[in-house]
Amino acid sequence: MLVLSSPSGAGKTTISRALLQGDKNLTMSVSVTTRPMRPGEVDGKDYHFIDEAVFQAMVERRELLEHAHVFNRHYGTPRGPVEQALALGTDMLFDIDWQGTQQLKQNEVTGGDLVSVFILPPSIDVLEDRLRRRAQDPDEVVRSRMAKAADEMSHYSEYSYVIVNDDVERSVAEVRAILTAERLRRPRQIGLHEFVESLKPNA
Amino acid sequence: MLVLSSPSGAGKTTISRALLQGDKNLTMSVSVTTRPMRPGEVDGKDYHFIDEAVFQAMVERRELLEHAHVFNRHYGTPRGPVEQALALGTDMLFDIDWQGTQQLKQNEVTGGDLVSVFILPPSIDVLEDRLRRRAQDPDEVVRSRMAKAADEMSHYSEYSYVIVNDDVERSVAEVRAILTAERLRRPRQIGLHEFVESLKPNA
Numbered sequence: 001m002l003v004l005s006s007p008s009g010a011g012k013t014t015i016s017r018a019l020l021q022g023d024k025n026l027t028m029s030v031s032v033t034t035r036p037m038r039p040g041e042v043d044g045k046d047y048h049f050i051d052e053a054v055f056q057a058m059v060e061r062r063e064l065l066e067h068a069h070v071f072n073r074h075y076g077t078p079r080g081p082v083e084q085a086l087a088l089g090t091d092m093l094f095d096i097d098w099q100g101t102q103q104l105k106q107n108e109v110t111g112g113d114l115v116s117v118f119i120l121p122p123s124i125d126v127l128e129d130r131l132r133r134r135a136q137d138p139d140e141v142v143r144s145r146m147a148k149a150a151d152e153m154s155h156y157s158e159y160s161y162v163i164v165n166d167d168v169e170r171s172v173a174e175v176r177a178i179l180t181a182e183r184l185r186r187p188r189q190i191g192l193h194e195f196v197e198s199l200k201p202n203a
Numbered sequence: 204m205l206v207l208s209s210p211s212g213a214g215k216t217t218i219s220r221a222l223l224q225g226d227k228n229l230t231m232s233v234s235v236t237t238r239p240m241r242p243g244e245v246d247g248k249d250y251h252f253i254d255e256a257v258f259q260a261m262v263e264r265r266e267l268l269e270h271a272h273v274f275n276r277h278y279g280t281p282r283g284p285v286e287q288a289l290a291l292g293t294d295m296l297f298d299i300d301w302q303g304t305q306q307l308k309q310n311e312v313t314g315g316d317l318v319s320v321f322i323l324p325p326s327i328d329v330l331e332d333r334l335r336r337r338a339q340d341p342d343e344v345v346r347s348r349m350a351k352a353a354d355e356m357s358h359y360s361e362y363s364y365v366i367v368n369d370d371v372e373r374s375v376a377e378v379r380a381i382l383t384a385e386r387l388r389r390p391r392q393i394g395l396h397e398f399v400e401s402l403k404p405n406a
Contacts, residue, residue: 117387118389120398120399120402121402123401123402124401124402124403124404127402143404146404147404150402150403150404153399153402153403154399154403156389156395156399157389159389160388160389161384161387161388161389162387162389162392162395163387164398173383174383174384174387176380177379177380177381177383177384177387178380178383178384178387180376180377180380180381180384181364181377181380181381181383181384181385182384184320184364184365184366184377184380184381185363185364186321186359186360186362186363186364186365189365192359192365193360195323195367196323196356196357196359198326198327199323199324199326199327199330199353199356200327200353200356200357201327201346201349201350201353
């Protein structure tokens with residue numbers, strides 16, 4: 001369970017895509033959202049786009065591991081794919097904000113076994129530039145997004161790892177290193193005790 | 204502070220050498236020992252070879268961060284180079300056994316901030332083969348080394364990471380990933396708070 005969080009404009013989506021391409025053992029958790037689809041987005045890949053009624057029904061049926069309310073829209077993580085990944089022993093990548101991360105940590109399905117990574121932009125100028133180019137929105141909207149980014153960034157200290165994304169390739173390599181290292185942690189290695197027993201003379 | 208431990212014959216020395224070659228920010232802690240130099244070993248590189256009187260004097264002057272007694276010989280880690288590495292912010296690699304690791308964890312100089320990795324051989328046959336070829340010793344000595352290896356391996360559960368060394372190149376890449384990841388841990392990143400403040404609007 002690998003959680004990547006960052007303010008919009010820090011490059012998280014680019015990093016996530018590169019990670020998924022290079023790692024067959026890693027699948028993406030696709031969130032549900034009530035916000036409208038943007039040009040270029042694909043339903044079921046970027047998000048599952050659903051309406052308010054369906055969202056509320058999922059919340060009531062406890063089909064979401066976490067959900068958040070941002071800019072008057074709802075976002076949530078479906079429970080099914082996470083349970084499947086846990087059962088299969090594959091890793092799952094979550095692109096969620098600090099609120100979602102906190103809820104996921106406390107959720108009984110994950111058992112709190114999350115690896116959390118916060119991605120920061122290299123400077124405030126780069127952040128503003130990315131938010132401006134991407135959304136093609138008026139100054140007022142950009143300012144509001146900057147304020148939201150600042151709010152998100154104030155939660156970096158709740159994460160285990162922090163990456164400053166001044167070079168996408170290096171950042172991807174760094175997340176890969178974190179994944180490799182976390183898989184080598186002793187408590188995550190299934191069957192290790194039996195293996196060590198087999199290494200002893202007269203085993 | 205990266206500690207690599209393993210039974211003799213698991214390939215730790217080969218892995219350590221490859222790590223040091225590829226990483227200028229990493230220096231090796233050279234232990235002192237009272238055992239005789241073996242053919243091919245270099246004083247000051249493989250070990251500092253010292254006599255019993257010098258060893259006891261170092262212990263009394265508290266110049267060793269940890270020391271152990273194995274096969275009737277003494278081994279120890281000099282304090283000076285570790286303090287220097289900590290002051291310079293460089294990483295230090297320790298090739299020590301489980302006893303040394305426990306002492307280092309409790310030492311006030313390191314503050315317990317160790318990354319500990321245990322390296323296992325891929326099978327008992329490979330382990331025995333390596334111990335036999337290397338030492339060119341009679342069966343009795345090999346059996347005694349196997350027993351020592353089994354004793355060392357029984358302490359794998361005191362380590363944060365475990366690597367099964369069935370391919371040296373992959374094992375080196377895995378230790379490198381652990382180093383990269385551990386350097387990205389939030390509490391180890393100096394100046395991070397000030398950097399995040401600089402990313403906020405009107406900072």
